Amino acid sequence: MSTRYTPDHEWVRLDGDTALIGISNYAQEQLGDIVFIELPETGKMLKKGDEFAVVESVKAASEVFAPIAGEVVETNDALTSDPEKVNASAEGDGWFLKLKLSDPGEFESLMDQEAYLAFLETI
Amino acid sequence: MSDPISDQTLRQTPLADLHRDLGGRMVPFAGFAMPLQFPSGILAEHNQVRSAAGLFDVSHMGQVSLVGDNVEAVAAALETVTPGNIIGLAPGRMRYTVLLGDDGGIIDDLMVTRPSPDNGERRLALVVNADRRDRDLAYLRQRLPGIDVKLHDDRALLALQGPQAAAALERHAAGASDLRFMASATFDCDGIACQVSRSGYTGEDGFEVSVAAAELVSVARALLDEAEIEPIGLGARDSLRLEAGLCLYGHDLNETTSPVEADLGFTIAKRRREEGGFAGAERILGELRDGPARLRVGLQLDGRAPAREGAEILDDAGRKVGIVTSGSFGPTAGVAIAMGYVEPSAAVSGTILTLKVRSRDLAATVVEMPFVPHRYHKKPA
Numbered sequence: 450m451s452t453r454y455t456p457d458h459e460w461v462r463l464d465g466d467t468a469l470i471g472i473s474n475y476a477q478e479q480l481g482d483i484v485f486i487e488l489p490e491t492g493k494m495l496k497k498g499d500e501f502a503v504v505e506s507v508k509a510a511s512e513v514f515a516p517i518a519g520e521v522v523e524t525n526d527a528l529t530s531d532p533e534k535v536n537a538s539a540e541g542d543g544w545f546l547k548l549k550l551s552d553p554g555e556f557e558s559l560m561d562q563e564a565y566l567a568f569l570e571t572i
Numbered sequence: 573m574s575d576p577i578s579d580q581t582l583r584q585t586p587l588a589d590l591h592r593d594l595g596g597r598m599v600p601f602a603g604f605a606m607p608l609q610f611p612s613g614i615l616a617e618h619n620q621v622r623s624a625a626g627l628f629d630v631s632h633m634g635q636v637s638l639v640g641d642n643v644e645a646v647a648a649a650l651e652t653v654t655p656g657n658i659i660g661l662a663p664g665r666m667r668y669t670v671l672l673g674d675d676g677g678i679i680d681d682l683m684v685t686r687p688s689p690d691n692g693e694r695r696l697a698l699v700v701n702a703d704r705r706d707r708d709l710a711y712l713r714q715r716l717p718g719i720d721v722k723l724h725d726d727r728a729l730l731a732l733q734g735p736q737a738a739a740a741l742e743r744h745a746a747g748a749s750d751l752r753f754m755a756s757a758t759f760d761c762d763g764i765a766c767q768v769s770r771s772g773y774t775g776e777d778g779f780e781v782s783v784a785a786a787e788l789v790s791v792a793r794a795l796l797d798e799a800e801i802e803p804i805g806l807g808a809r810d811s812l813r814l815e816a817g818l819c820l821y822g823h824d825l826n827e828t829t830s831p832v833e834a835d836l837g838f839t840i841a842k843r844r845r846e847e848g849g850f851a852g853a854e855r856i857l858g859e860l861r862d863g864p865a866r867l868r869v870g871l872q873l874d875g876r877a878p879a880r881e882g883a884e885i886l887d888d889a890g891r892k893v894g895i896v897t898s899g900s901f902g903p904t905a906g907v908a909i910a911m912g913y914v915e916p917s918a919a920v921s922g923t924i925l926t927l928k929v930r931s932r933d934l935a936a937t938v939v940e941m942p943f944v945p946h947r948y949h950k951k952p953a
Contacts, residue, residue, distance in 0.1 A: 482615040
């Protein structure tokens with residue numbers, strides 16, 4: 450399984466025609482302690498760039514945008530009671546949702562890890 | 573994500589380098605570069621202050637002296653623009669008060685101290701909000717003829733807060749732990765002269781320590797060497813004061829809010845209610861008599877999702893009855909909490925209201941503040 454990233458600091462991990470999606474470790478570091486995450490309903494259709502989640506840190510609310518189009522087939526309900534999982538494991542247990550991809554080809558247009566790490570060096 | 577801040581345009585406190593050495597994430601605040609948090613994070617810092625002790629750099633706040641022919645004359649002058657019993661302030665005591673405009677709006681909220689020992693002191697000492705400092709200075713100079721309004725830019729200020737603050741401070745400033753809540757005195761702190769008061773902005777027992785700016789780093793380093801004490805940033809300062817039900821100027825207070833609306837009736841002294849004679853007395857005494865148009869209330873939400881400043885407050889009929897002025901997850905409260913202004917009919921404790929957060933409706937109950945009980949060092953009743 451390979452993981453791709455967006456300039457908005459989301460990650461996408463492809464598995465067949467579905468993908469797990471979350472925010473990067475860099476993003477959770479920037480946000481600080483996360484106290485609440487608002488996730489979409491399953492069945493929701495997302496277009497690339499749609500706001501699909503809101504992450505509340507102690508200090509502020511931040512929107513998360515869909516890195517890729519698809520239908521929400523599962524959300525990480527554990528984040529409702531334990532949003533700090535995202536701080537502890539942003540790119541593992543802290544995943545946000547699973548999408549059934551509308552166009553798996555979009556995945557290839559995202560940055561691979563090497564490109565993302567290089568991108569982080571520039572900001 | 574936010575851009576790195578341009579330090580050139582921001583003022584630095586004497587601890588700026590120390591904050592950076594400690595890994596502080598610096599943000600602009602009231603024209604200063606201040607630490608939002610340190611590497612342990614806001615939640616850990618919040619819990620540190622509730623369980624042990626934390627050190628805050630509050631040097632951005634304005635330290636001001638009002639100097640006159642005698643302290644009674646200064647107190648009488650200050651009473652013309654505040655509703656407090658300033659004349660009755662005993663030497664070595666301090667009080668929270670509000671600076672009022674002629675329309676009864678709050679220009680700033682501040683601490684006023686009558687210095688002790690009373691060896692011919694002819695002044696009162698104020699600590700004012702950084703954001704309001706220039707406004708306050710201009711207003712005080714305009715409204716207090718014959719009083720010299722001095723800004724002490726050469727002074728800096730630390731806050732040491734938490735249940736273990738007194739024991740830790742005592743090792744450096746012998747006798748400081750004997751101070752009562754809202755008392756102030758000078759102490760020798762490892763050879764450095766400090767003005768120490770038992771006060772703060774967290775709801776916990778604690779102290780504020782005023783020291784010459786040039787000595788600040790050495791005092792801060794000595795305190796941070798204590799095992800109980802960790803550095804605390806602005807993020808935890810905000811969550812702590814919110815749980816304590818304390819107002820933040822520019823959010824919960826502004827020049828349109830009166831002390832009656834802000835539920836700060838305790839700042840309006842009994843004698844002043846009878847005598848009046850302060851800026852805005854007409855409105856304020858009228859609101860005490862007839863009730864204000866709106867009231868600041870505490871709001872406890874049902875879950876962790878916070879409502880932020882600006883969220884609309886609706887009643888059970890869906891009618892807008894107010895607006896949130898501060899809100900966050902309360903780490904000690906364990907739920908999201910907020911304060912805001914509502915119509916008096918909606919201000920009764922136990923009222924269920926709805927907060928509009930994005931597309932969601934969050935249920936909230938009007939509750940008495942503080943959200944987390946104060947633990948001040950008061951004399952047993």
